[in-house]
Amino acid sequence: MKKLIIFISLLLCAGFAFAADVQTALKETAEQFSASLKPKSVVAIIGIHSESPVLSDFMLDELTLRLVQLKKLTIADRANLEAIKKEMSFQLSGEVGDESIQQLGAKIGAETVIQGTLKQLGKSARYTLTIRALDVTTAAVTDMYRANVELNEIEAEMLGVKAVKKAPTQYSVAxxxxxxxxxxxxxxxxxxxxxxxxxxxxxxxxxxxxxxxxxxxxxxxxxxxxxxxxxxxxxxxxxxxxxxxxxxxxxxxxxxxxxxxxxxxxxxxxxxxxxxxxxxxxxxxxxxxxxxxxxxxxxxNDTGFKFNLAYTSSGDIAPQLSYKIRY
CATH class of the missing domain: 1.10.287 (Helix Hairpins)
Structure with missing residues (x-):
């Protein structure tokens, strides 16, 4: 009986060990932080560092959108955050100290700042996404999300790497x-x-x-x-x-x-x-x-037009219409 319990535990662990995609991980991050942080508290999303500024902006927008949709936290205005970043000469080109993040959060009036990193696991096609929620007053990490992720074709293109090819029907029902x-x-x-x-x-x-x-x-x-x-x-x-x-x-x-x-x-x-x-x-x-x-x-594949909300270069939110032409 003991061996059976150990075997089932290993199966359960193996089932959760498979890498998720970036958007799923960010959705889980938003749900986790929305449940753990103080309701309606002001949160400033500083950024999610990766080797590609384009991918970093994409992850930042995606996490912001997920948190806004859940409506449990107050998200600091993006335009004000960018302005204060410029004023403080705040750079996210690499690792940023907690003290700098605290100062930025305090300046914008946030109670919690969220910052993350996307790092490659050795030379594999998998990456580790780590996102922290840091208390502005105490510098304590109030919550953390970490997951192994795999990039889809669009995300890999942003990062300038090859995506792991996955067929949409990779398995058979039998x-x-x-x-x-x-x-x-x-x-x-x-x-x-x-x-x-x-x-x-x-x-x-x-x-x-x-x-x-x-x-x-x-x-x-x-x-x-x-x-x-x-x-x-x-x-x-x-x-x-x-x-x-x-x-x-x-x-x-x-x-x-x-x-x-x-x-x-x-x-x-x-x-x-x-x-x-x-x-x-x-x-x-x-x-x-x-x-x-x-x-x-x-x-x-059949949808030619897509409508979405996106941030402009000035930090405002505006409607975005995208379309696809086949030839």
Whole structure:
């Protein structure tokens, strides 16, 4: 049992070890900070340093947008922040000391400043995104987000590197479904830890019920009592009493055996139903995710115009319209 628990723990850890994309990581950062920081407190997003100013601006805009959409924190005005940066000759071309970040946050009237970095993991295609929330008064790190990320084609182009090629239909439903028989391993590997957790619990409960029911059915109830021997009793009355006691014991044993058989059979049927349901779930959900991914890809390719809000060079927010021409 201990080995099984360790194995399941490793599967769970492996499922969450896969790298996310930058936008997903920034979305998770916004949700985490919005939940942990004081509601409606003033937050200044200083910047997210990377080797590319274009990518840094993109991540800064994306995190700002996510935090604004959640409406739980007050985000310092970007234009004022840029003006104060120029006034203080504040540079984000490299690592910036906490004291400088504090001074900038205090000058703009923020209670918390957010600053991050995107660093490559050795020579691999993965990067580590680290974002800190720093208290302006105490310089204490009030919250931190860190994740391994992989760049998509657009983000990689901003950084001037090659993106990891990923086909939108990189897995087959059958392959993931069979891998899901191993406590949801396929869902963990394809980036759906929620489905993996459901399958892990489902398979554990299903197999537990199956083995528990089998154990109840195979439990040895002992040999049945022997009937009384007429020769050992001197009178008919004493023999009749002994025989009635024998029948009562035998009936009691038969009832217990029937109850145990019903319990064992019920546990085994429940286990089979749960296991079958988990197997079906393990094959159906990959098909659902694959269908959604294809639909999103078609929608993205067919959409010629896109509308968004973006920061201008002066720091104001203005509507942005983008379009795509095919030829």
């Amino acid at each position: 392959s993931v479904g069979f891998q899901n028989l191993l406590f949801g391993l396929g869902s963990y590997r394809t980036g759906h830890p929620g489905d993996g957790a459901v399958l892990t619990v489902g398979h554990l409960v299903g197999w537990s019920f199956l083995f528990a029911g089998l154990g109840v059915l195979l439990d040895d109830n002992g040999s049945p009592p022997d009937p009384p021997d007429r020769d050992h009793f001197g009178s008919t009355d004493s023999y009749n009493r002994a025989f009635r006691d024998y029948e009562d014991d035998l009936n009691r044993r038969n009832r217990i055996m029937a109850d145990k058989a019903a319990t064992g059979l019920g546990l085994m049927i429940s286990g089979v139903l749960i296991e079958v349901g988990s197997i079906i779930y393990g094959f159906v959900m990959p098909a659902v995710h694959l269908k959604r991914a294809r639909a999103n890809a078609i929608a993205a």
